[in-house]
Amino acid sequence: MQAHYSPREVEAQAQQLWNERNAFAATEDNAKPKYYCLSMFPYPSGKLHMGHVRNYTIGDVLTRFHQMKGYNVMQPMGWDAFGLPAENAAMASNVAPAKWTYDNIAYMKKQLKSLGFAIDWSREVATCTPEYYRWNQWLFLRMLERGIVYQKTGTVNWDPVDQTVLANEQVIDGRGWRTGAVVEKREIPMYYMSITQYADELLSELDKLSGWPEQVKLMQKNWIGKSFGVRVGFPHSIEGGGTLWVFTTRADTLMGATYVAVAAEHPLATLAAQTNPALAAFIEECKKGGVTEAELATQEKKGMATGLSVTHPLTGEQLPLWVANYVLMGYGEGAVMAVPAHDERDFAFAGKYALPIKPVIRTASGDTTPAPWQEAYAEHGTCINSGKYDGLNFDQAVDAIAADLSAKNLGEKKTTLRLRDWGISRQRYWGTPIPIIHCETCGSVPVPDDQLPVRLPEDLIPDGSGNPLNKCAAFLNCTCPKCGKAARRETDTMDTFVDSSWYFLRYCSPGADKMVDERASYWMPADQYIGGIEHAILHLLYSRFWTKVMRDLGLTKTSEPFANLLTQGMVLNHIFFRKGDKSGITYFAPDEVDLTRDDKGTILSVKSRADGEPVEYGGIGTMSKSKKNGVDPQGLIEQYGADTARLFMMFAAPPENTLEWSDAGVEGASRFLNRLWKAVHAHVEKGVVAAYVGGDLSVELKAMRFQTHSTLQKVSDDYARRKIFNTVIASNMELLNALGKLNDDSAPARAVVQEALELATLMLSPIVPHISHALWAALKPGAVLLEASWPTVDASALEQDEIELVVQVNGKLRGQIRVAKSASKEQIEDLARTSPNVQKFIEGLMIKKIVVVPGRLVNIVAG
């Protein structure tokens, strides 16, 4: 063994052995329990960032731990390779997205390999390959056949200057990112996947996901947003008459409705605007701006009367019909009944436009006297001012009103979802082509299976003026599969969430000539899924949905894809930017700026290093390519080695914590590995010994074994149950510190030290596998760490004759006592009461009570 730790050599040797043995190739093996360890695959943005290192190190730690525990493990990797950044990169540097993507994959794969992850690369997938995306197309067609895919219009951001659809990310303060033009909402036809058909199952199965964090399940539940209410019809005589339908969860307040509001895109609004130029202008104004819910929910609530009215279904009263920007066409009926007395938003709106406010509920908090708004106004209560419904409580009133509406054919109880169907059409080039052909005679015709995959040309370069597929004759021109006449290919591509909704199933069937084969039923569900908390809703919900669709098509037996979920906290970093003249934002990497801070560390000013001019500070946020605040781990790996990078990342915080990036502490991680190396070296230099197996030990050596095995006990629990690794490292640091203080070269001592070093090496090996490989070989000549199993705790080492108890007086620490393990409660109380420090504090007081917590403390309550 070399005296000095050289990460470069150690890591090269370990990796060479793993390669030679093809150590991480996984095969189906029914003799062992399987463990499918899945990490969210990366978008090949160019370089790994610290979030990736964190994610994949966590996955690798769990993979290696379970391998040692005797599981048949499989850890695959792949690339979420379609998406917008490739098109942006193409525009910026005139490289085709395909080349850019494949180059990035090659580089990032090299980085992942250098980190020594136990990945089975034979299962690698890249979603931008025809071998992968043909199955997106194939399943799309199956879903189309079963009515799970259908077409309807959807709202998109439209840049009127570039004449192109913009992603939400490309809309900044309501303007196009390149043109600075005010963005407009536009309705276009799109394909939808009917996830709402699966809403009930997606909701009810959440309860069975015992390995998922409660917060994620709660977020999904709220996102699906099943709510019970009443659909209410307001008859009207507009354009020959009809009924305006709304949905409400507060039918008990129907008698307090004083107006009705519809979305700007609602047919009645369009109708009213035909004869009302002011209203038409208002509707146009409502169309300005982006489509995100956050933007709509925070914008100023505005409205305009249409001059039309609808009839209250129970009172026959005429209620004014308004158009309001806070009513969303895509949610519910695109219309709401407004009860200003009991809804905060309606209340503010009524105040602004002098609409009547009619209290109809008496809540527990008292009478409903308007202005200013109080939370209590929205509480459930007893009906008042409601005619025959007076005195009814919430449930009674809803039942009675729903029954009366139903008798008039103007309503019924109804369940609604907040969840909307999933629009998958994207007006973009770099994605899976939607396998549809448009024929003048036959309409939209599905591409026959034997013509799949519809291949995406790989040599186009977008220029910002829309989808380049629209200008690519070779792609566009085709023949109709039905009638054989010349036809036009669909140019929309699929949302990249489609790609990521089933990649974990494809990992199980590498090379299969179908979407998935029977090997998937061996591996699925994934035993552990690890990825960023930012995916808590969309990606995880879509994946659950696709898995269920595939199950219903008989492709898999799995209903839920991920048995256990670990949501990794984000790695955050500072964001710096400068706004251009129009609207474009230029981001600056943290190492491109200089900061001035006050003595509390608050950032006062930021200047660009390049030009010395001021730069704006955008707070902290997730590391991302687009914000240029990602930190490339390559420097760290080159300077300190993969093990230090892995150790540092795991030591910095528990996996689920948000982590503000700082490299402070890397030195400490590196120092620890050096100390560990030196400790093993110093030990083996004195000759090879066998680990302790039995025999009398001094008090000190017993204590050493006690610490070794309590560390092992704690660490086993941290890996298996808690999935927290910073404490694994900390307790092994303590163990090494204790070993360093042991100055004993006797034969029993050397055996105890051998045992401790062997166990420390095994305990740390999932985190730092390379150095552990070398240390293991040094401690046990001829042994190979890959073949080692997880060690077991020696219960006899944990036995103690005496224990220390803390003594409190009135909850404050006043002393410690040592008692025999077998001491009775009375003996403990006596010892506690008579210990000198304690006496000082209870002198002259009456002891009211003594609380003894076995093995922990004694609290004397006195007064």
Next chain:
RNA sequence: GCCGGGAUGGCGGAAUUGGUAGACGCACGGGACUCAAAAUCCCGCGGUGGUAACACCAUGGGGGUUCGAUUCCCCCUCCCGGCACCA
């Protein structure tokens, strides 16, 4: 705005089921080694008072439950994630 989460020394964090707050590490200060530096090793390190023993205060802020609260409950502030076309 809505949904979810977080806040503990100068910094990252520990305290696992309500039981010794600050483990472990970073930074910093002092010392040893050295011609010197680096590396390494040893000691100190929440605040206030005190020579010290020790005492009091302290887990974002305010209240509550309890013998005992970083942990449970209520209210508030700030920060982070998501909000359906970033992935």
